[in-house]
Amino acid sequence: MTQKPPVDDVSDDDLEVGEPRSWAAGVPGVLHSMEPAIKQLGLVRTVKLMTSLNQKDGFDCMSCAWPDPDHRKVAEFCENGAKAVTWEANPVLVPDGFWAEHSLDDLLEKSEYWLGMQGRLTKPVHKPAGADHYEIVSWERAFEIVGAKLNSLASPDEASFYTSGRTSNEAAFAYQLFVRAFGTNNLPDCSNMCHESTGLAMSETVGIGKSTIAYDDFEKADLIIVLGQNPGTNHPRMLTALEDAKKNGAKIVAVNPLPEAGLRRYKNPQTARGVVGRGTDIADQFLQIRLGGDMALLQAVAKRVLEAEDRAPGTVLDHDFLASHTVGLGAFREHIAQVDDDEVLLATGLARTEIDELAKRYLESDRVIITWAMGITQHRKAVDTIKEIINLLLLRGNIGKPGAGASPIRGHSNVQGDRTMGIWEQMSDEFLDALQAEFHFDPPRAHGVDALKGITGMQKGEIKFWMGMGGNLVAAISDTALAEKAMRGTEMTVQVSTKLNRSHAVVGDEALILPTMGRTEIDIQKAGPQFVSVEDTVCSVHGSHGQVPPVAPNLLSEVAIVSRLAQATLGDRVPVDWQSFEDDYDTLRDHISRVVPGFEDYSRRIRSRDGFVLPNGPRDSRTFPTKVGKAVITVNELEHVERPEGRLLLQTLRSHDQYNTTIYSLNDRYRGIKKGREVVFINPDDLDELGLVDGQHVDVFTEWTDDVERVLRNYRVVSYPTARGCAAAYFPEANVLVPLDSASIGSNTPVSKAILVRVVAATPAGEPSGAPTVPAAI
Ligand SMILES: Nc1nc2c(c(=O)[nH]1)N[C@H]1C(S)=C(S)[C@@H](COP(=O)(O)OP(=O)(O)OC[C@H]3O[C@@H](n4cnc5c(=O)[nH]c(N)nc54)[C@H](O)[C@@H]3O)O[C@H]1N2
Ligand SMILES: Nc1nc2c(c(=O)[nH]1)N[C@H]1C(S)=C(S)[C@@H](COP(=O)(O)OP(=O)(O)OC[C@H]3O[C@@H](n4cnc5c(=O)[nH]c(N)nc54)[C@H](O)[C@@H]3O)O[C@H]1N2
Numbered sequence: 214m215t216q217k218p219p220v221d222d223v224s225d226d227d228l229e230v231g232e233p234r235s236w237a238a239g240v241p242g243v244l245h246s247m248e249p250a251i252k253q254l255g256l257v258r259t260v261k262l263m264t265s266l267n268q269k270d271g272f273d274c275m276s277c278a279w280p281d282p283d284h285r286k287v288a289e290f291c292e293n294g295a296k297a298v299t300w301e302a303n304p305v306l307v308p309d310g311f312w313a314e315h316s317l318d319d320l321l322e323k324s325e326y327w328l329g330m331q332g333r334l335t336k337p338v339h340k341p342a343g344a345d346h347y348e349i350v351s352w353e354r355a356f357e358i359v360g361a362k363l364n365s366l367a368s369p370d371e372a373s374f375y376t377s378g379r380t381s382n383e384a385a386f387a388y389q390l391f392v393r394a395f396g397t398n399n400l401p402d403c404s405n406m407c408h409e410s411t412g413l414a415m416s417e418t419v420g421i422g423k424s425t426i427a428y429d430d431f432e433k434a435d436l437i438i439v440l441g442q443n444p445g446t447n448h449p450r451m452l453t454a455l456e457d458a459k460k461n462g463a464k465i466v467a468v469n470p471l472p473e474a475g476l477r478r479y480k481n482p483q484t485a486r487g488v489v490g491r492g493t494d495i496a497d498q499f500l501q502i503r504l505g506g507d508m509a510l511l512q513a514v515a516k517r518v519l520e521a522e523d524r525a526p527g528t529v530l531d532h533d534f535l536a537s538h539t540v541g542l543g544a545f546r547e548h549i550a551q552v553d554d555d556e557v558l559l560a561t562g563l564a565r566t567e568i569d570e571l572a573k574r575y576l577e578s579d580r581v582i583i584t585w586a587m588g589i590t591q592h593r594k595a596v597d598t599i600k601e602i603i604n605l606l607l608l609r610g611n612i613g614k615p616g617a618g619a620s621p622i623r624g625h626s627n628v629q630g631d632r633t634m635g636i637w638e639q640m641s642d643e644f645l646d647a648l649q650a651e652f653h654f655d656p657p658r659a660h661g662v663d664a665l666k667g668i669t670g671m672q673k674g675e676i677k678f679w680m681g682m683g684g685n686l687v688a689a690i691s692d693t694a695l696a697e698k699a700m701r702g703t704e705m706t707v708q709v710s711t712k713l714n715r716s717h718a719v720v721g722d723e724a725l726i727l728p729t730m731g732r733t734e735i736d737i738q739k740a741g742p743q744f745v746s747v748e749d750t751v752c753s754v755h756g757s758h759g760q761v762p763p764v765a766p767n768l769l770s771e772v773a774i775v776s777r778l779a780q781a782t783l784g785d786r787v788p789v790d791w792q793s794f795e796d797d798y799d800t801l802r803d804h805i806s807r808v809v810p811g812f813e814d815y816s817r818r819i820r821s822r823d824g825f826v827l828p829n830g831p832r833d834s835r836t837f838p839t840k841v842g843k844a845v846i847t848v849n850e851l852e853h854v855e856r857p858e859g860r861l862l863l864q865t866l867r868s869h870d871q872y873n874t875t876i877y878s879l880n881d882r883y884r885g886i887k888k889g890r891e892v893v894f895i896n897p898d899d900l901d902e903l904g905l906v907d908g909q910h911v912d913v914f915t916e917w918t919d920d921v922e923r924v925l926r927n928y929r930v931v932s933y934p935t936a937r938g939c940a941a942a943y944f945p946e947a948n949v950l951v952p953l954d955s956a957s958i959g960s961n962t963p964v965s966k967a968i969l970v971r972v973v974a975a976t977p978a979g980e981p982s983g984a985p986t987v988p989a990a991i
C-alpha cells in the first residue's frame with residue numbers, strides 16, 4: 214500500500230470570501246463527492262465502497278444518523294457521506310517513523326486538518342510518564358499497561374470512559390459492560406454535548422427520548438417545521454425526504470438565524486430535474502429568528518392556537534386525544550394566556566405577521582412534524598424549548614398518528630444506538646437489574662459523570678484516568694484552555710481511534726493510542742466474517758457490513774479491543790466470557806437480546822435485509838411511558854438571552870467541509886468561504902452599528918461572570934445576512950469562547966449557540982488587548 218508524505222499544515226493566509234449560495238447539492242455535490250474519493254481511494258475501492266454505502270447488504274454511512282428509505286437508489290449517499298467514507302478508507306498510513314519524528318509539543322502545534330491528514334493509525338503507541346514522544350508497543354503490552362493502571366486506582370470512580378457516537382451497538386454494549394463490571398457509571402458521551410436536552414425533555418413529556426416518527430411519515434405530513442438545523446450540510450439526504458414531502462403537498466417552514474442553502478433550494482443530484490433544472494424550493498416560509506428565540510416563538514404560536522380554540526370552542530384542539538392521553542392542559546392554557554407579545558418580538562426578532570403566518574399554517578395542517586438539532590439543544594433553556602415543541606404538537610394530537618410527530622435529528626451515525634446499549638452515566642435501575650440478572654455481578658448504581666462533569670472532575674483531581682472510545686473530547690468540549698489543562702492533569706489517557714486528532718496531543722502523564730478498524734473494513738474473527746449493527750434517528754436497527762480489507766493487518770476491531778482490555782483488567786473477577794465476544798459478535802447480540810427491551814432474537818432479526826424497527830409507545834399506540842402514564846403538557850417560564858448594547862450573541866457551527874472536529878478542507882462552499890476558517894459572520898447593520906467593516910480583522914471576547922479571558926484573535930469579519938444581533942463562527946475553534954460553566958439547565962450541555970461576545974478591532978501585536986476590564990452585566 215502506498216504511503217504518501219504528510220501534507221503541509223494549512224493557514225488562513227489565502228482566505229477568500231464570496232457570495233453565499235442559495236441552493237444545495239445538485240451536480241457540484243456529486244462531483245465534489247466523487248473526485249476526491251477516486252483520487253484518494255482509487256477507482257476500484259471507490260466503486261466498491263460507494264455502491265454498498267447505505268445499501269441493504271452494505272455498510273452504514275458513518276457520517277450522520279439520517280435513516281435509509283425502504284427503496285434504495287443505486288447511489289444512496291450524499292456528498293458529505295462520501296467525504297466521511299473517503300476520510301476513513303483512504304489507505305494512507307501513519308508511518309512507524311512518525312512517532313520518533315514528532316514530539317508531543319510538535320503535535321500540539323499542528324491543526325486538526327494536518328493531524329487528520331497524516332493517515333490511519335495502525336499500531337498501538339505508548340507515551341511513558343515524563344516522556345515527550347509516543348513509542349510503538351505490542352497490543353499485549355498496551356492492554357497490560359492500561360489494566361495495571363486501572364487496577365491501581367483507589368476507586369473505579371477515578372476513571373472515566375467516554376464514547377463518541379460512531380461506535381456500533383455491539384462494541385458499545387461490550388464497553389459499558391466492561392466499565393460497569395470494573396465498577397463505575399462514569400460513561401460520558403458525545404450526546405452530553407449534542408441531543409442530551411432532547412433526551413431529557415422528551416423522556417419527561419412523552420416517556421421516550423427518541424423520535425416519534427418513522428421514515429415514511431415525512432411523505433405523509435402536511436407541514437414540516439425545521440428548527441435549528443442545517444440539513445444541507447449535516448443531513449443532506451434529508452433534503453430528498455423534504456423534496457418528496459413537498460411533491461405530496463407538504464409545506465415546509467424553516468426557522469433559523471441563517472438563510473442556510475439547503476433550507477432554501479435543493480437540486481437533487483439523483484433526478485434529471487435536479488441536474489438540469491433550478492431544483493425545488495424547500496422552505497415555504499423562512500423565519501429568521503434571533504439566537505435562542507425559539508422558546509418565545511413556540512409559546513407565541515401555542516397562544517394563537519389556544520386563542521383560535523377560544524373563538525371556536527371544540528374545533529381547534531384535539532379534545533379526544535388531549536382528554537385520553539395527556540395531563541396538564543389547564544395549567545398550560547392559563548400560563549400561555551400570559552405570554553407577553555412584546556417579549557416574544559424582542560426575543561425572536563420576528564414581525565408579528567410572521568408569527569401569525571406560522572400559526573395559521575399550523576392550524577391549517579392535520580399532520581405536522583417538527584424536526585430539530587443543535588440550534589435548539591445547545592442553549593441555556595434548551596430543555597424547556599423542546600418541551601414547548603412537544604406542547605405545541607400535543608395540542609392538536611400531532612403525536613402518534615401518520616405524518617405527524619416530534620423528530621430530533623441525531624448527529625453521529627450510532628449515537629442513538631449507543632444510548633440504547635447503555636452508554637449513559639444515568640442508566641435506569643431496570644437496565645442495571647437486567648445486566649445483573651444476565652451477568653451475575655452487581656453493577657454500580659450511583660450515577661456517573663457526564664462530559665462536563667468529567668472535565669471538572671479532572672480539574673479537582675478526582676478523575677485520574679480517561680479513556681475515549683473514538684471522538685476528540687478536548688476539541689469538542691467547551692472552554693478549550695481549561696479543558697486541556699484538566700486533561701493534562703490526569704495520570705493516564707487512552708484513545709481508541711482511527712486517525713490522529715488533538716486529543717492525542719493533549720494527554721495525561723502517561724498516554725496510549727489504540728488504533729482501530731473502521732466501518733468500511735471487513736472484520737474477520739474466529740467464527741468468520743463479522744458485521745455490526747446501528748440504530749438510526751427514527752429507531753430503525755440494521756446491520757453494517759465492512760466491504761474492503763483493513764488498511765493494516767494488525768488492526769483490532771472495537772469489540773476486540775474492549776474484550777481484551779476487559780480480560781487484562783478484570784481477569785476472572787466477573788463471570789463474563791469476554792473472549793467469546795471477540796470471537797463471535799452473535800454471542801454479544803444474544804446477551805443484548807436478553808438485556809435490552811426491543812432486541813429479542815437480535816441475532817436472527819438483524820440478518821433480515823431491512824433490519825427491524827424498535828417499539829416506540831408514542832409512535833405505535835399513543836402510549837406514553839412517563840411517570841404518570843400519559844403525555845405531559847408542561848409549563849415553562851419564558852426566558853430569552855439579554856443582549857446589552859454593543860454586544861452580539863455568537864453561535865458556533867459546522868462548515869460544509871468538516872465532520873465535527875475533523876476538518877476535510879478549509880472551504881465552506883454554501884456560505885461562500887474558501888481556504889480559511891478564522892472568520893466571524895456578522896449582519897451588515899450590526900457592523901455599521903459597531904463601527905466595523907467587512908473584511909476587517911477583529912478580536913472576539915466572551916463576556917461571562919468570571920474574569921477568565923476567552924478570546925479568538927485576529928478573526929476576519931464576514932458581512933453576512935444572519936439575524937440582527939447574532940454572529941457565527943466555526944466549531945471547534947470557537948470552543949475557546951464557551952465558558953465551562955455555561956450549560957443548558959437540566960441537561961448540562963455546553964451552551965454553544967448563544968455566547969455573549971464583544972467584537973473589537975484586532976489588537977496589533979504587542980499592544981494591550983481590547984478586552985473589557987469589567988464583564989458586562991448579564
Ligand atoms: N457533514 C457533516 N454532517 C454532520 C456533522 C458534521 O460535522 N458534518 N455533525 C453531525 C452531528 S454530531 C450533529 S449533532 C449534527 C448537527 O447538525 P446541525 O444541528 O445542523 O449542526 P450545526 O452546524 O451546529 O447547525 C446548527 C443550525 O442551527 C441554527 N441555529 C443556531 N442557533 C439557533 C437558534 O437559536 N434557533 C434556531 N432556530 N436555529 C439556530 C444554525 O444557524 C445552524 O443552521 O450533524 C451531524 N452530521
Ligand atoms: N462549540 C461547539 N462544540 C460542540 C458542538 C457545537 O456545535 N459547537 N457540537 C457538539 C456535538 S453535537 C458533538 S456530537 C460533539 C462531537 O464530539 P466527538 O464525538 O468527541 O468528536 P468527533 O469530531 O466526532 O470525533 C472524531 C474522532 O473520532 C475518531 N473516529 C472516527 N471514526 C472512528 C471509529 O470508527 N472508531 C473510533 N474508535 N474512532 C473513530 C477519529 O480519531 C476522529 O478524530 O462535539 C460537540 N461540541
Ligand SMILES: [Mo]
Pocket residue numbers: 403406407408623624625
Ligand atoms: Mo452531535
